Amino acid sequence: RYSPHTLISYQTDLLDFFAFMEKTYGEIKLAEITHGFIRSWLAGLKETGLSSRSINRKISSLRSFFKYHLKRGEIAAVPTANIISPKISKRLPVFIKESETKALITSLNQAAEDWKSLNAKMLITLFYATGMRLSELIGLKEKQLDLGRSRIKVLGKGNKERVIPVSPEVVACIRDYQQWKRKEFATTEEVLLVTEKGKKLYPKYAYLLVNKHLAQASTLDKKSPHVLRHSFATHLMNNGADLNAVKELLGHASLAATQVYTHTTIEKLKDVYKKAHPKA
Missing domain, CATH: 1.10.443.10 (Intergrase catalytic core)
Known part of the structure; x- marks a missing residue:
């Protein structure tokens, strides 16, 4: 039900997260990932100047991913449960006269x-x-x-x-x-x-x-x-x-x-x- 663009964005988010995990912590099983690992990744993204809107999308990608694996019984809990999404300032639409x-x-x-x-x-x-x-x-x-x-x-x-x-x-x-x-x-x-x-x-x-x-x-x-x-x-x-x-x-x-x-x-x-x- 998602557009190809959305699917590519979600895929990119997941690949980025797991690349960070491997580089920072080495090989870790899916069930061993906690909210602490995710917070560490998000903190790094914020330091690079990534917008709150983009960070929220990445959190959404992870939530969907972990919920899917919870349904399959591959993990006991969703590590994104304690992750709070940053507030997004309302952007007024840009238009021409x-x-x-x-x-x-x-x-x-x-x-x-x-x-x-x-x-x-x-x-x-x-x-x-x-x-x-x-x-x-x-x-x-x-x-x-x-x-x-x-x-x-x-x-x-x-x-x-x-x-x-x-x-x-x-x-x-x-x-x-x-x-x-x-x-x-x-x-x-x-x-x-x-x-x-x-x-x-x-x-x-x-x-x-x-x-x-x-x-x-x-x-x-x-x-x-x-x-x-x-x-x-x-x-x-x-x-x-x-x-x-x-x-x-x-x-x-x-x-x-x-x-x-x-x-x-x-x-x-x-x-x-x-x-x-x-x-x-």
């Missing part, structure tokens, strides 16, 4: 001359219009498009499917891309977006392309595709969208994950209050 987004898409519409700039236009348009995650967009298949009814079926985390409506402008943009793709490549992948060689986009290709254009359009420090997902949600909230509706569009399992976007709405209300209230 609505005016900057419009200017960026307009400039991309004018500059789409070669295949790479056409891909940049498609990536930024679809990230912002749908709020999709990077893995969801590069894995989007032609059969998931329902352009006749102006909607896209997205397969999200845990293989949960959601439907995202799109505007006539986005539909036209997709149709144009499909037309160019058929002219350019005799046979293509079943995915919508392809490289100059007609192959499925890979994460780094999409990341670097979006990063390059966001750097030109914004002064933000963070310029990843996720910024466009944050912008999608923030702009919806700022324009009065219902929180539950935004949750469904983003594919969040919990409303708590979506509530972080209400901060911008509150900031906007403060601004309105300061400008309009006589006692402000």
